[in-house]
Amino acid sequence: MPASITIALDAMGGDFGAAVVVPGAAIALERRPDVRFLLYGDENVIAPLLAKHPALRAASEIRHTDVFVRMDDKPSQALRAGRYKSSMWQAIEAVKNGEARAAVSAGNTGALMAMAMFCLKTMAPVDRPAIAGIWPTLRGESIVLDIGATIGADARQLVNLAVMGAALARAVFDIEQPTVGLLNVGVEEIKGNEAVKEAGRILRESASEQFAYHGFVEGDDLGKGTVDVVVTEGFAGNIALKAAEGTARQVSAYLRSAIERSLMARIGYLFARGAFRALREKLDPRRSNGGIFLGLNGIVIKSHGGTDAFGFAAAVELAYDMSRFGLIDRIRDSVTQTRPIAAPALSESDGIV
Incomplete structure (x- = not known):
């Protein structure tokens, strides 16, 4: 029997705190019987x-603590007030100390990103971590990053995101050479801001055995699954x-309304309910809940703050799977083995540091 995997949970995080975290962990345990948990938060609540x-x-x-990070706290404020004491910090520190293989909040x-960076540090030569999400597509799944860690990115940082995203795709999808695309407002080389155009030029001119650069991709390519990895900066990625x-929920609401509109529609639903069930599952954002913090010396998973127990369970299972995959070692090997392809092409005279 394989050894159990211990995951540290910030039981007080999110819009609903332990009321979602605990039942979510229970669902995850049913699916992953060898998982163990360290629950950080108010013992009287948990x-x-x-x-x-x-x-x-x-x-x-x-693991009892009286301190927790509020959803509206500024990162700097949370770091000063919650360092060493908050449920969020202690869950991350459990990863650093080797008590847990991953942390979920x-x-x-x-605040989570600030604490994770301060506690776990970034792996060399990464200077900015990213949040990566596993995105359902018409072809299966893709990796999309950054979906909200930091706003803005220069060309070198976009190239580093491509390297890390490709490493994650190889680990998760078992693809030897995943395809990578840069999210842009058009596929033509002349379109986009300077950072995206420069990153595209670097990736085109730098052959890599780690991934195949596809070129620019547009917003509709996210759902099509045109590439295995879509790279963008955090502002655009989070909006996407x-x-x-929101679109998934909108389509689901339209379907419910259409089915309830008439007797014939309800009868038709009875014959096609298997197909509708499959569609509903595909459109359910809870099944893809969980963003992976890439570039850190440890696994940290960010769950959506407003999710329910089912969605939180998906984030816990993602942490479990990333631990089983040996994600950190795979990304570190990929980053260190890949030539620093941005370095030769960039200089301070280019306006990119």
């Missing part, structure tokens, strides 16, 4: 919820993510 799930209680340990994204989630 213990009564844990008592409702005997199997989870047996597989968990509560639905809390404040900026939220737009896709």
